[in-house]
Amino acid sequence: xxxxxxxxxxxxxxxxxxxxxxxxxxVPYVLTGNTLYVSGQISQGPEGFITGKxxxxxxxxxxxxxxxxxxxxxxxxxxxxxxxxxxxxxRVVKLxxxxxxxADFTDQPKVINGASDTMVxxxxxxGRHARSAVSAASLPFNVAVEIEGIFEIA
Amino acid sequence: xxxxxxxxxxxxxxxxxxxxxxxxxxVPYVLTGNTLYVSGQISQGPEGFITGKxxxxxxxxxxxxxxxxxxxxxxxxxxxxxxxxxxxxxRVVKLxxxxxxxADFTDQPKVINGASDTMVxxxxxxGRHARSAVSAASLPFNVAVEIEGIFEIA
Amino acid sequence: xxxxxxxxxxxxxxxxxxxxxxxxxxVPYVLTGNTLYVSGQISQGPEGFITGKxxxxxxxxxxxxxxxxxxxxxxxxxxxxxxxxxxxxxRVVKLxxxxxxxADFTDQPKVINGASDTMVxxxxxxGRHARSAVSAASLPFNVAVEIEGIFEIA
Numbered sequence: 001x002x003x004x005x006x007x008x009x010x011x012x013x014x015x016x017x018x019x020x021x022x023x024x025x026x027v028p029y030v031l032t033g034n035t036l037y038v039s040g041q042i043s044q045g046p047e048g049f050i051t052g053k054x055x056x057x058x059x060x061x062x063x064x065x066x067x068x069x070x071x072x073x074x075x076x077x078x079x080x081x082x083x084x085x086x087x088x089x090x091r092v093v094k095l096x097x098x099x100x101x102x103a104d105f106t107d108q109p110k111v112i113n114g115a116s117d118t119m120v121x122x123x124x125x126x127g128r129h130a131r132s133a134v135s136a137a138s139l140p141f142n143v144a145v146e147i148e149g150i151f152e153i154a
Numbered sequence: 155x156x157x158x159x160x161x162x163x164x165x166x167x168x169x170x171x172x173x174x175x176x177x178x179x180x181v182p183y184v185l186t187g188n189t190l191y192v193s194g195q196i197s198q199g200p201e202g203f204i205t206g207k208x209x210x211x212x213x214x215x216x217x218x219x220x221x222x223x224x225x226x227x228x229x230x231x232x233x234x235x236x237x238x239x240x241x242x243x244x245r246v247v248k249l250x251x252x253x254x255x256x257a258d259f260t261d262q263p264k265v266i267n268g269a270s271d272t273m274v275x276x277x278x279x280x281g282r283h284a285r286s287a288v289s290a291a292s293l294p295f296n297v298a299v300e301i302e303g304i305f306e307i308a
Numbered sequence: 309x310x311x312x313x314x315x316x317x318x319x320x321x322x323x324x325x326x327x328x329x330x331x332x333x334x335v336p337y338v339l340t341g342n343t344l345y346v347s348g349q350i351s352q353g354p355e356g357f358i359t360g361k362x363x364x365x366x367x368x369x370x371x372x373x374x375x376x377x378x379x380x381x382x383x384x385x386x387x388x389x390x391x392x393x394x395x396x397x398x399r400v401v402k403l404x405x406x407x408x409x410x411a412d413f414t415d416q417p418k419v420i421n422g423a424s425d426t427m428v429x430x431x432x433x434x435g436r437h438a439r440s441a442v443s444a445a446s447l448p449f450n451v452a453v454e455i456e457g458i459f460e461i462a
Contacts, residue, residue: 181436291409
């Protein structure tokens with residue numbers, strides 16, 4: 001468990017949660033070949049789901065924090081898929097970020113940066129990924145952000 | 155055609171439709187390596203498109219049935235890609251489910267479970283998949299659900 | 309640079325833009341194995357972003373033009389990933405098209421056809437792809453369309 005990535009997380013004051021259980025009848029990730037598909041992770045923290053709608057009752061700054069929580073959950077799932085060894089992660093390939101927002105919200109990139117920045121801060125070049133950021137009309141349990149990911153594993 | 159999967163479908167009282175034709179200028183699936191990408195399948199049954207908006211004029215229960223119809227269309231496409239032999243399907247890798255809903259709807263997971271449950275009931279462990287479930291502001295032809303899928307093929 | 313694809317683009321009166329820079333802290337594409345994941349490309353032209361909402365202030369015809377601009381940006385990214393040689397593109401595997409629309413808009417397929425048709429016109433059978441087309445509640449910078457793509461590269 002003690003390696004450069006775990007050290008970097010600690011330096012950033014970040015903690016990976018336990019890999020969240022799926023909200024329904026599916027699995028948190030599937031590995032096919034070297035490609036790991038992680039289910040959409042919804043924004044949550046120690047106090048529970050991070051909810052609300054951007055453009056209404058959630059600021060861009062708080063939305064970015066919600067997106068960061070999704071990134072940490074994604075990494076927790078990757079770590080579980082790698083039997084606890086995140087050094088087996090070769091590349092964050094792609095993230096798709098869904099923002100729970102009003103119809104006139106336009107700062108999806110700034111919100112999802114909360115996840116993208118975290119990936120790069122924690123993983124360096126391994127964390128640099130392709131990405132899409134869009135708004136959803138609404139999200140499960142009224143969470144503010146949901147992000148799914150594709151990862152290359154050694 | 156007669157194999158364990160076809161038998162299981164019959165036991166469940168389910169019938170795969172003919173693989174639906176695309177609604178526009180694209181193809182229903184593309185195979186690259188062992189990975190099969192199936193186009194978004196929109197909810198429909200023998201009487202035509204299953205339409206409406208969750209949170210307004212479609213119940214969660216009916217939404218789940220709409221999602222099941224998407225799952226059956228996805229499997230119909232996989233069967234076509236496998237020259238009629240679904241035993242060549244090694245894994246349902248990932249589904250992304252889009253729910254046509256109002257801005258305050260929060261039961262996306264229960265709706266998309268209509269597809270996830272069907273995959274597992276029909277295919278067993280092969281059907282266990284990664285998943286995202288989000289709301290779309292609206293969907294083609296006002297259908298209630300659209301689901302795309304990634305599959306591993308032998 | 310001079311090859312059948314570049315010639316075909318010229319015949320169609322189309323020009324690939326410079327590969328657009330990402331709007332935030334991520335990269336325009338990631339190659340893993342032979343699979344190239346290109347980040348969501350937002351509608352834009354020489355005059356800047358192509359903005360507006362389908363069902364409100366953008367016609368289906370103009371939406372299709374916006375989608376075409378996304379297709380050209382996707383191809384520009386693929387060309388960059390192939391060191392300028394689009395003949396290394398073996399297949400457009402999948403597109404996911406997000407349409408910025410009102411809650412009652414139902415012509416997503418016609419809008420995204422602006423991208424799908426362009427792929428097939430420029431690339432022939434190589435351009436035939438799987439696809440999903442859905443509405444987003446809103447999109448970055450209020451653009452009309454955002455499209456991400458997966459491509460097989462030689």
